Amino acid sequence: MEDEAGSDLLHIGRRERAILNFNLKKGMMTNAEQPGRAEWVPGPVLLLGAPGVGKGTQAQRLVTRFGVPQISTGDLLREHVRLATSLGVEAKRLMDAGKLVSDDVVNGMVAARLAQPDTAGGYILDGFPRTEAQSAWLDDELGRSNSEVPLVAVQILVPEAELLQRITGRRICKACQHIYNVFSHPARVEGLCDLDGSVLEQRSDDTEAAFYRRMAEYEAKTAAVIEHYRRQKRFAGVDGSGSMDDVQDCILRALHVFRDERRQKS
Numbered sequence: 577m578e579d580e581a582g583s584d585l586l587h588i589g590r591r592e593r594a595i596l597n598f599n600l601k602k603g604m605m606t607n608a609e610q611p612g613r614a615e616w617v618p619g620p621v622l623l624l625g626a627p628g629v630g631k632g633t634q635a636q637r638l639v640t641r642f643g644v645p646q647i648s649t650g651d652l653l654r655e656h657v658r659l660a661t662s663l664g665v666e667a668k669r670l671m672d673a674g675k676l677v678s679d680d681v682v683n684g685m686v687a688a689r690l691a692q693p694d695t696a697g698g699y700i701l702d703g704f705p706r707t708e709a710q711s712a713w714l715d716d717e718l719g720r721s722n723s724e725v726p727l728v729a730v731q732i733l734v735p736e737a738e739l740l741q742r743i744t745g746r747r748i749c750k751a752c753q754h755i756y757n758v759f760s761h762p763a764r765v766e767g768l769c770d771l772d773g774s775v776l777e778q779r780s781d782d783t784e785a786a787f788y789r790r791m792a793e794y795e796a797k798t799a800a801v802i803e804h805y806r807r808q809k810r811f812a813g814v815d816g817s818g819s820m821d822d823v824q825d826c827i828l829r830a831l832h833v834f835r836d837e838r839r840q841k842s
């Protein structure tokens with residue numbers, strides 16, 4: 577298994593190094609602009625949030641701010657399949673047979689990615705771990721490596737009524753793709769784009785029924801993972817109902833609390 581992961585590193589090395597250099601440069605710029613933040617790194621972060629809470633935006637902000645990579649198992653899977661690494665070939669064999677990609681394969685891809693040097697200051701995990709077994713595996717993996725700080729899980733929380741409005745109120749201009757919301761950001765003339773007068777549309781899956789279905793799916797999918805980190809007191813829920821800046825501040829505060837507490841204990 578270790579040999580396999582090692583050979584995969586060689587396959588993805590060149591591209592990863594280019595990303596690393598880019599991130600390092602960005603990280604230094606970020607730190608220089610924010611005196612006093614230079615030594616602080618976010619460490620491993622699992623960002624969770626139901627559809628519509630703005631998880632993607634917040635993840636991107638953390639990436640830009642600290643120059644840490646976002647690690648998505650979806651991206652890793654596509655990359656390994658594209659490069660036909662040993663793990664990629666195995667994943668493709670399973671998918672072609674209509675089977676789920678096994679934990680061994682997914683974990684192998686994550687292990688190879690976490691061994692890259694650009695993860696030293698931390699990273700944002702996206703779509704992993706999904707199960708209790710994967711969470712336990714990741715704890716072992718991080719325990720084995722000399723990771724300085726443990727993974728922290730942060731869930732962005734928006735009251736259900738507000739989330740429902742965010743999604744069912746969403747209208748999109750057919751012509752310019754500008755996004756409106758009938759509750760929080762309505763067009764001046766109902767149903768027409770302010771910018772070009774085109775008709776605004778509602779996406780077919782932005783209905784109330786689809787919203788509740790997606791919420792139930794999300795909760796079922798994340799319950800075990802949240803419970804895992806909650807039990808270990810490495811879980812924080814943050815208020816996602818404010819502005820993008822407010823939410824980012826809440827996330828940073830949550831991370832600081834965990835990291836500072838740990839430092840005081842050790």
Ligand SMILES: [Zn+2]
Pocket residue numbers: 749750751752753754769770771772773774
């Ligand atoms: Zn428009």
